[in-house]
Every structure is written in C-alpha cells, then in structure tokens.
Amino acid sequence: MNMGLKDNKQVGKNKSFLASLFHALRGIAALLKNERNFRFHLSVAVVVIVFSFWMKIRVTEWLWILLAIFAVLIAEVINTLCESIVDLVVGKRYNELAKRTKDIAAGGVVIAVIFAVIVGLIIFLPALFN
Numbered sequence: 001m002n003m004g005l006k007d008n009k010q011v012g013k014n015k016s017f018l019a020s021l022f023h024a025l026r027g028i029a030a031l032l033k034n035e036r037n038f039r040f041h042l043s044v045a046v047v048v049i050v051f052s053f054w055m056k057i058r059v060t061e062w063l064w065i066l067l068a069i070f071a072v073l074i075a076e077v078i079n080t081l082c083e084s085i086v087d088l089v090v091g092k093r094y095n096e097l098a099k100r101t102k103d104i105a106a107g108g109v110v111i112a113v114i115f116a117v118i119v120g121l122i123i124f125l126p127a128l129f130n
C-alpha cells in the first residue's frame, strides 16, 4: 500500500483522497475514544433520532432536528480542536489567554446546545400535547 497509510510519522500532505479519508476517520475515532462530552452528545443524538422516528415528524422537522444535532457535534469538534491547540502551545502552564480560549470554545458548545433544546421544544412540545 503506497498511500501514506502505513506511515505513522507522516507530516506532509496526503497523497490521495483515500489517505485523506483514512486520516479523517482516525480523527473521528480519536474523538469517540478520548472525548467524553462528544460521546455523550452523540448518545443524546441517537435517542433524539429514535424518538423522532417514533413521533413520525415531518421532513422539515427532520431538517431542523438534524441541523441542531450537527451544530452541537461540530461545536464539540471545534471545542476539542481549541483545547488541543491550546495544550500544544502552552502545555501544562497556567495562562490567562489559554483559559479564555478554552472557556470561549466551551461557550460555543453551550450556545449550540441551547439552539438544539429550543428546536426540540418547538418540534416536540406541541406534538406531545396533541
């Protein structure tokens, strides 16, 4: 195999689309393995999707639910990226800017979760009361 897939010490560009995809999938695997919050949000997403099937929601409602789910997951990815980059730069030292960066990244997740909760309430509350 000559796609850079075996080269664990690769630092240059990926040589093929398959090699890029392989590294991207490893990134997702790392998220699942190391990030407890990402796993939690993914579990909630699965529950919401099962519940949505059970409630037989409409296509437009599915689009909003999926948008909310992906907004939270992407916010979680950005949060993890910020944490990794900050740790790479400052290591274990206390740094005020590092704190601000990590707190803002975590705030982004909270904003996405608020959006998801609002979407969920708008879609499911009326259906539950009917």
Ligand SMILES: Nc1ncnc2c1ncn2[C@@H]1O[C@H](COP(=O)(O)OP(=O)(O)OP(=O)(O)O)[C@@H](O)[C@H]1O
Residues within 6 Å of the ligand: 037, 079, 083, 090, 091, 092, 093, 094, 095, 096, 098, 099, 102, 103, 106
């Ligand atoms: N180098 C640092 N300097 C100053 N404050 C820091 C530093 N690293 C972390 N912190 C503070 O500690 C908090 C937790 O940081 P950590 O990197 O452990 O994130 P985490 O617990 O994985 O967060 P999350 O639950 O959002 O994934 C940050 O939100 C920040 O307030």
